[in-house]
Amino acid sequence: MITTGLDILVVFVLAAFLGYEVISKVPSILHTPLMSGSNAIHGVILVGTMVIADEAHGILQILLSLFAVILATLNIVGGVVVTDRMLEMFKGRERPSTTSGSQTGK
Amino acid sequence: MIASTIPNNSLVGGYLVSAACFVVALKALSSPKRARWGNLIGVGGMVVAVGLTLADSHAGPGGIIPIGMVIGAVIGAPVSRRVRMTAMPQLVAVFNGVGGGAAAIVSTVDFLHSQPGRPGSVHILEMVFGLVIGSASISGSFIAFAKLQELLTGRPITFPGQHAVHAAVVTAVAAVGAWTIVDPHLPGFALLAVLAVGLGVGLCLPVGGADTPVLISMLNSLTGLAVAADGFALDNMILVVAGTLVGTSGALLTKMMSDAMGRSLSNIILGGLTTAGSTELLGTTAGARTVRSAGHEDIGPLLAFSRRVIIVPGYGLAVAQAQHTVVELARELEKRGVEVSYAIHPVAGRMPGHMNVLLAEANVPYESLDDLDEANAKFAGADVALVVGANDVVNPAARDDPGSPLFGMPILNADQATHIVFMKRSMRPGFSGVDNALLYDPKTVLLFGDAKESLSKLLIAIRNT
Numbered sequence: 001m002i003t004t005g006l007d008i009l010v011v012f013v014l015a016a017f018l019g020y021e022v023i024s025k026v027p028s029i030l031h032t033p034l035m036s037g038s039n040a041i042h043g044v045i046l047v048g049t050m051v052i053a054d055e056a057h058g059i060l061q062i063l064l065s066l067f068a069v070i071l072a073t074l075n076i077v078g079g080v081v082v083t084d085r086m087l088e089m090f091k092g093r094e095r096p097s098t099t100s101g102s103q104t105g106k
Numbered sequence: 107m108i109a110s111t112i113p114n115n116s117l118v119g120g121y122l123v124s125a126a127c128f129v130v131a132l133k134a135l136s137s138p139k140r141a142r143w144g145n146l147i148g149v150g151g152m153v154v155a156v157g158l159t160l161a162d163s164h165a166g167p168g169g170i171i172p173i174g175m176v177i178g179a180v181i182g183a184p185v186s187r188r189v190r191m192t193a194m195p196q197l198v199a200v201f202n203g204v205g206g207g208a209a210a211i212v213s214t215v216d217f218l219h220s221q222p223g224r225p226g227s228v229h230i231l232e233m234v235f236g237l238v239i240g241s242a243s244i245s246g247s248f249i250a251f252a253k254l255q256e257l258l259t260g261r262p263i264t265f266p267g268q269h270a271v272h273a274a275v276v277t278a279v280a281a282v283g284a285w286t287i288v289d290p291h292l293p294g295f296a297l298l299a300v301l302a303v304g305l306g307v308g309l310c311l312p313v314g315g316a317d318t319p320v321l322i323s324m325l326n327s328l329t330g331l332a333v334a335a336d337g338f339a340l341d342n343m344i345l346v347v348a349g350t351l352v353g354t355s356g357a358l359l360t361k362m363m364s365d366a367m368g369r370s371l372s373n374i375i376l377g378g379l380t381t382a383g384s385t386e387l388l389g390t391t392a393g394a395r396t397v398r399s400a401g402h403e404d405i406g407p408l409l410a411f412s413r414r415v416i417i418v419p420g421y422g423l424a425v426a427q428a429q430h431t432v433v434e435l436a437r438e439l440e441k442r443g444v445e446v447s448y449a450i451h452p453v454a455g456r457m458p459g460h461m462n463v464l465l466a467e468a469n470v471p472y473e474s475l476d477d478l479d480e481a482n483a484k485f486a487g488a489d490v491a492l493v494v495g496a497n498d499v500v501n502p503a504a505r506d507d508p509g510s511p512l513f514g515m516p517i518l519n520a521d522q523a524t525h526i527v528f529m530k531r532s533m534r535p536g537f538s539g540v541d542n543a544l545l546y547d548p549k550t551v552l553l554f555g556d557a558k559e560s561l562s563k564l565l566i567a568i569r570n571t
Binding site for chain 1: 124125128129131132133135136137138141142144145148149151152155156159160163164166167168170171173174175177178179181182183185186187189191194195197198200201202204205207208209211212214215216218219319322323326329330332333334336337338340341342343344345346347348349350351352353354355356357358359362363366452457458459460462463466467
């Protein structure tokens with residue numbers, strides 16, 4: 001990628017502001033799913049682990065890189081599935097109460 | 107520069123698409139209607155970023171990249187799918203920790219690549235940041251996990267001289283960090299990792315159990331910053347953007363969560379250190395006061411002949427898997443013309459929104475769930491407040507006693523109901539380790555036993571009335 005040190009600093013500053021502005025007034029019931037969802041997003045470190053794994057030489061670096069790839073994949077997969085399971089519960093709540101009543105009967 | 111990524115417009119373009127997906131995902135996740143969709147957009151962004159990187163790089167020596175991804179997915183998917191909803195908060199802590207660990211390892215291997223030799227000062231600074239924040243995040247997350255899993259006590263863990271030890275560790279991290287930047291060498295880098303792990307442990311041990319969600323949110327934000335630091339070190343745009351987004355949005359979320367609990371962030375992080383003494387004091391005075399307890403055959407008719415009953419569910423209800431029984435009890439009461447509602451504290455359960463999720467799982471209709479303000483408007487007119495497995499969220503000391511470690515946390519005013527039925531397994535204090543003044547209220551009747559068993563017996567008692 002073509003970047004200079006300064007370019008990436010500009011991107012960093014803009015992303016910092018964007019992160020702060022993009023979430024506003026989150027209802028408290030969504031605090032936990034939002035935390036879990038952004039937890040999944042920092043799993044993008046998988047990209048970083050792929051870059052270092054590709055360059056790894058020597059048994060120590062290879063084992064460390066392999067471990068890092070495993071951890072980062074766990075972060076993504078786990079984060080996404082957990083968030084989805086939490087939000088799946090909310091979907092049920094938005095249905096009219098008549099359906100939830102009939103479900104309880106089973 | 108270690109990054110081998112070929113200057114390539116499609117890669118930059120792809121990372122831009124991916125970054126946009128993450129922004130939209132965060133935005134959607136903060137609105138109830140689009141939250142689930144937002145999570146999927148995040149997955150889309152991830153697939154683009156990872157797919158392009160995979161296409162750009164090779165499989166790594168011995169194919170470790172695909173092998174690692176398969177192992178991670180094979181472990182992660184079933185664990186996260188099977189774990190019970192009650193254990194979700196711990197799982198979030200763990201997945202945050204592994205992300206921090208991955209970030210710390212990326213810094214380490216990047217450093218190893220540069221050896222022997224002398225990386226530029228800016229590059230080594232970036233690696234040091236990634237290592238320190240990532241390592242502190244992984245150790246902190248596992249302390250948070252241990253607290254939530256109750257492998258460690260929920261009380262703040264303190265010891266004499268804690269402040270001095272903290273200060274020493276922070277100073278050591280700064281000193282060794284500066285030394286490593288001036289004179290990059292492996293022993294210094296390794297020592298820094300060990301010190302940062304200590305820093306994470308030291309940061310999290312004194313935080314009380316009830317404050318753990320805020321702690322996890324803060325660690326989540328820190329992991330984001332570690333990822334961003336790695337992005338600087340590897341000169342990788344998507345790591346910088348995504349890491350920074352999570353870092354700053356996470357910081358804001360942490361503040362919102364502590365506001366929802368009526369606690370200041372500094373109070374949570376340092377609170378354990380200052381209030382440890384008074385916690386012990388409350389614990390020892392507990393035995394001296396008297397409580398009133400009754401059996402289900404007394405309480406059943408009390409409920410059956412009430413006009414308004416407010417159920418205050420807590421984590422104990424979820425642990426006993428008693429959601430369905432409590433719903434059955436509520437239906438039986440409603441059949442007799444009793445008005446039943448549920449009072450949901452924002453942090454009931456182990457995390458904000460946790461109790462809503464657990465009750466939704468038991469198909470409790472949305473309309474009968476009252477939030478803090480709605481419920482508090484109703485307690486004074488209620489005949490019975492039925493507290494099932496909740497504790498700290500109904501402790502009047504949080505409202506009335508400035509000396510209490512819980513002081514300032516908004517509570518459900520269950521003590522304003524005419525009668526309070528407190529279902530408890532034992533006299534053990536709540537997750538925060540603070541004794542509950544409501545137990546000693548003359549209007550309170552205790553019903554000891556496992557939540558599910560007690561509720562079933564109550565149900566029979568009501569049917570026989």
